[in-house]
Amino acid sequence: MELILAVKRLSALAQPARLSVFRFLVKAGPQGAAAGDIARALEITPNTLSAQLNVLANAGLAISRRDGRSIIYTADYDSMSQLLVYLMEDCCQGRPEICSPLADVAARAACCDRPQGALS
Amino acid sequence: MELILAVKRLSALAQPARLSVFRFLVKAGPQGAAAGDIARALEITPNTLSAQLNVLANAGLAISRRDGRSIIYTADYDSMSQLLVYLMEDCCQGRPEICSPLADVAARAACCDRPQGALS
DNA sequence: TTATTAATTCCATAAATTTGGAATTATGGA
DNA sequence: TCCATAATTCCAAATTTATGGAATTAATAA
Numbered sequence: 001m002e003l004i005l006a007v008k009r010l011s012a013l014a015q016p017a018r019l020s021v022f023r024f025l026v027k028a029g030p031q032g033a034a035a036g037d038i039a040r041a042l043e044i045t046p047n048t049l050s051a052q053l054n055v056l057a058n059a060g061l062a063i064s065r066r067d068g069r070s071i072i073y074t075a076d077y078d079s080m081s082q083l084l085v086y087l088m089e090d091c092c093q094g095r096p097e098i099c100s101p102l103a104d105v106a107a108r109a110a111c112c113d114r115p116q117g118a119l120s
Numbered sequence: 121m122e123l124i125l126a127v128k129r130l131s132a133l134a135q136p137a138r139l140s141v142f143r144f145l146v147k148a149g150p151q152g153a154a155a156g157d158i159a160r161a162l163e164i165t166p167n168t169l170s171a172q173l174n175v176l177a178n179a180g181l182a183i184s185r186r187d188g189r190s191i192i193y194t195a196d197y198d199s200m201s202q203l204l205v206y207l208m209e210d211c212c213q214g215r216p217e218i219c220s221p222l223a224d225v226a227a228r229a230a231c232c233d234r235p236q237g238a239l240s
Numbered sequence: 241t242t243a244t245t246a247a248t249t250c251c252a253t254a255a256a257t258t259t260g261g262a263a264t265t266a267t268g269g270a
Numbered sequence: 271t272c273c274a275t276a277a278t279t280c281c282a283a284a285t286t287t288a289t290g291g292a293a294t295t296a297a298t299a300a
Contacts, residue, residue, distance in 0.1 A: 003136060010134035013207075015258085016127050027210045029218055035277060048259055050278055069267045069276045077211065077218065084204055087133075090147045091197070098149055098197065135288080155247060168289055170248050189246045189297050 001086040005060075009083045012059035017044055018052045025062060025075035032074035034067070121206040125180075129203045132179035137164055138172045145182060145195035152194035154187070 013019050020042050025033060033041075039049045053073055056062035060079040064071050091098070133139050140162050145153060153161075159169045173193055176182035180199040184191050211218070 003139060007134055007136050007139055010130050010139070011257095014127055014130035014134040016123060017258090019123060019127055019130070023210070036275090039277095045260060046277065047261080047279080051258080054278090066267090071277065075211075080207065080211075084207065087200065087204065090143070091195075091200075131287095137288090156245090159247095165290060166247065167249080167291080171288080174248090186296090189244095191247065 001082050006083060006086050009059045009061060009079065012055050012061055015052070015055075017042070017048070018056060021049070021052055022056060022061060022075060025073055026080075028074070030074060032065075032072040034070035034072055036070065038073065121202050126203060126206050129179045129181055129199065132175050132181055135172070135175075137162070137168070138176060141169070141172055142176060142181060142195060145193055146200075148194070150194060152185075152192040154190035154192055156190065158193065 013022060021038060021044075024038060024042060035049060035053060036046070038044070038053075039046050042049075044052070053062060053064070057064055057073075061076055062073050063076050064073050066072075133142055141158060141164075144158060144162060155169060155173060156166070158164070158173075159166050162169075164172070173182060173184070177184055177193075181196055182193050183196050184193050186192070
């Protein structure tokens with residue numbers, strides 16, 4: 001990942017309404033949520049939300065598809081993990097004592113591969 | 121972590137110069153780097169850098185200490201991992217197929233606990 | 241004390257972002 | 271076709287952010 005792309009994604013997330021929207025999408029999972037439902041749930045006017053969704057989509061953090069009159073948005077998990085990897089890069093230098101907090105992050109992310117709550 | 125604090129930290133990282141500085145500090149490790157050295161390395165004027173470092177420090181992502189005439193900055197690994205955890209929260213829902221890319225992130229972060237390059 | 245180096249704060253300009261009202265486009269039902 | 275709903279785009283005002291020149295504070299050496 002390039003610096004500029006990382007900045008674009010971080011900028012997209014660095015705004016209260018947009019971070020709320022992104023987390024809403026993350027929680028919504030692969031089936032996503034319609035723009036109107038997001039607007040109602042988070043109490044954002046439709047035109048403002050549209051602008052915000054556009055920023056997220058442009059940064060590659062959200063994906064849209066039409067379903068009838070609605071447009072459904074989903075979070076892009078791939079892009080998010082690219083960004084996380086970029087932020088973590090070169091943090092360890094092979095020295096566990098430097099960034100042990102990040103090992104905890106890893107343990108939490110590992111929820112997908114293990115029974116819930118089992119931190120190794 | 122609160123939404124507003126997460127936004128503050130994301131905003132601090134969402135700027136090319138500051139993201140460069142943060143990554144520079146991450147790579148510098150616990151001994152950190154003097155403001156002047158950062159300015160020279162990244163070719164940022166001292167007063168502008170000072171403002172940027174202030175934003176990072178205010179967001180809790182950098183810590184400063186004086187050493188003689190110099191002020192040494194270090195990355196705060198704890199704050200960074202808090203932020204990463206916040207971004208990952210509720211992404212898995214116990215369904216591995218949803219966020220398998222995040223499992224890869226976990227594997228990389230796990231470099232601290234394993235021989236380099238050994239992704240399980 | 242005086243000079244030098246390191247870093248910061250002050251300040252003003254330039255640039256970018258956020259927001260919502262109004263108008264517009266797209267879909268589906270009567 | 272005509273109407274209602276869903277979402278978007280356009281636009282302009284208000285706010286926020288970034289930048290660097292100049293002055294200031296802090297530490298050390300002569």
